[in-house]
Amino acid sequence: MPSGSRVRVDYADPAAPVLAVKLQETFGWADAPRVAGGRVPVLLHLLSPAGRPVAVTADLASFWRTGYPQVRAELRGRYPRHPWPEDPTTAEPTRRAAPRRR
Template sequence: RRADLERVDAGQALVRLLPWATGEAVRFEELAPERLEVPSGSRVRVDYGGEQPVLAVKLQELFGLRESPRVAGGRVPVLVHLLSPAGRPAAVTADLASFWRDGYRSVRAELRGRYPKHPWPEDPSAAEPTRHTTARLRRG
């Protein structure tokens, strides 16, 4: 049944098909990791369903990350969907350095008033990443 197929983890199924003796399964996880760790410490799932791998993550969790994540041994940039604190797309980029330099100001201006309890630093590439609101950060 279709419901049964939807429960199958295709990534795990592929790993099981790889020859363990040659270490190919480990290499598969290195080249196409299921999750990437972001600067906040979260491990976020990568979506490989399109032309380019996609990482959908809240913008504040990437503070301090100067370059876009890459997979396939550093050859393929990940398309980053930067989410608002509510989890809605705020921006999409494959060039995080350029976004911090050029696009962040307008996203910050638009979202800062809507989400005042979240940090919106002037220089996000040098800021501390977080999963939390500024109120929670102050409490420790």
């Protein structure tokens, strides 16, 4: 992962490999990754900072355009210490939250 995390791809169904990853760690990606020489798209299970599923997609570009604004609106208030950029395709991927204010 660009954020430094090591995340395993689940090949329980070889026709649809799954990558469960926190949403902030996919910032900067234009498309979902592919395996098998680029022939098989990976199904992304995008997780909240708490590790709960918020979206499932194999078409990340479409998710950024249509689904992300709604997810961002819902989760910004719940997870204010985490980044929620307006344009996630140009944002830096991260697995860290902002430090707490003292």
